[in-house]
Amino acid sequence: xxxVEQNSGPLSVPEGAIASLNCTYSDRGSxxxxxxxxYSGKSPELIMFIYSNGDKEDGRFTAQLNKASQYVSLLxxxxxxxxxATYLCAVIKSEKLVFGKGTKLTVNP
Amino acid sequence: DADVTQTPRNRITKTGKRxxxxxxxxxxxxxxYWYRQDPGLGLRLIYYSFDVKDINxxxxxxxxxxxxxxxxxxxxxxxSAIPNQTALYFCATSxxxxxxxxxxxxxxxxxxxxx
Numbered sequence: 001x002x003x004v005e006q007n008s009g010p011l012s013v014p015e016g017a018i019a020s021l022n023c024t025y026s027d028r029g030s031x032x033x034x035x036x037x038x039y040s041g042k043s044p045e046l047i048m049f050i051y052s053n054g055d056k057e058d059g060r061f062t063a064q065l066n067k068a069s070q071y072v073s074l075l076x077x078x079x080x081x082x083x084x085a086t087y088l089c090a091v092i093k094s095e096k097l098v099f100g101k102g103t104k105l106t107v108n109p
Numbered sequence: 110d111a112d113v114t115q116t117p118r119n120r121i122t123k124t125g126k127r128x129x130x131x132x133x134x135x136x137x138x139x140x141x142y143w144y145r146q147d148p149g150l151g152l153r154l155i156y157y158s159f160d161v162k163d164i165n166x167x168x169x170x171x172x173x174x175x176x177x178x179x180x181x182x183x184x185x186x187x188x189s190a191i192p193n194q195t196a197l198y199f200c201a202t203s204x205x206x207x208x209x210x211x212x213x214x215x216x217x218x219x220x221x222x223x224x
Contacts (some may be wrong), residue, residue: 034212043199043215044152061140088152095159095205096142097213101151 006100008013014108019076021103023089026070030090033065033072036048037085038102044088079107099106112136113216115200116121121149121222130219132200140203141183142213143167158183159205187222190223197221198214 005024011020021035032051036044048062050056050072062075072091076083086102113134117203132141143155149176152169158174164175176184187194197220201213 039196041218041220046212046214060205083142096154096157097154101149 004089004100006089006103008101009104010106011103012106012108013079015079015081017079019079021074021087023072023100024070025091027093028070030091030093034090035063035074038088039085053109056099081107081109083107104107113200113202113214115172115216117219117224119220122190123224124191126190129188130185130198132183132216134181134202136202137200138204140205142201143185144199192223195221195223
C-alpha cells in the first residue's frame with residue numbers, strides 16, 4: 001500500500017458545485033495532514049492543514065479528518081474556475097512530508 | 110520579494126555537465142528540503158536538512174549532492190547531469206521552533222532540462 005493515496009482524477013465539477021477530494025494514508029501514527037494546491041507549472045501552495053479528528057473550515061474550504069479510517073478529505077464549496085488545479089494531500093512521517101500524487105480538479109464554467 | 114527564492118528559474122544544459130541549483134530563504138526557518146517533480150510521479154524528496162550541521166538523504170538522492178552553507182541557504186548539485194534528471198525542482202522550508210510538524214513552504218521552482 002502506498003503511503004499516501006489519492007485518486008488522480010481528473011475530477012470535473014460545474015461552477016458553483018461542491019468538489020470533494022479524498023486521500024488515504026497508511027501510517028496509523030500520522031498526526032498532521034496538509035492540502036496543497038498546485039497550478040500547472042507553479043509551486044505547491046498550502047491551503048489547509050488539520051491535526052485533529054473532525055472538520056476544519058476556512059472560507060470555502062473544509063478539511064475533514066478521520067484517523068480511525070485513515071482518511072482525510074478536502075471539500076471546496078461554490079467551486080470556481082480559478083479552483084482548477086491539482087490538489088496534493090501530504091502527511092507528516094518521521095518529521096518529513098510524504099505527498100500523494102495529486103488529484104487534478106477542473107471546474108467548468 | 111519571495112520568502113523562498115530559487116535560482117535559476119530555468120536551465121538547459123548538456124549531459125555530463127555539473128549543475129548547481131540554489132535556494133535562499135528569508136523566513137528564518139531552520140529546516141530546508143529539495144524535491145523533484147515529474148509528471149505522474151508526484152513530489153519526491155531528494156535531500157533535507159534540519160539545521161546547518163544536519164544533512165539527510167531522501168527518497169531519491171543518487172546522482173545528487175547538497176550543501177547547507179548557512180541557515181538561509183541550501184544548494185543542490187548534479188555532479189554529472191543525465192537526461193533522466195530533467196524535471197521541475199522545488200526547494201521548501203519549514204519551522205520546527207514550536208511544533209515539529211509544521212507545513213512546508215515552497216519556492217517557485219527550477220525547470221531543468223538536460224539534453
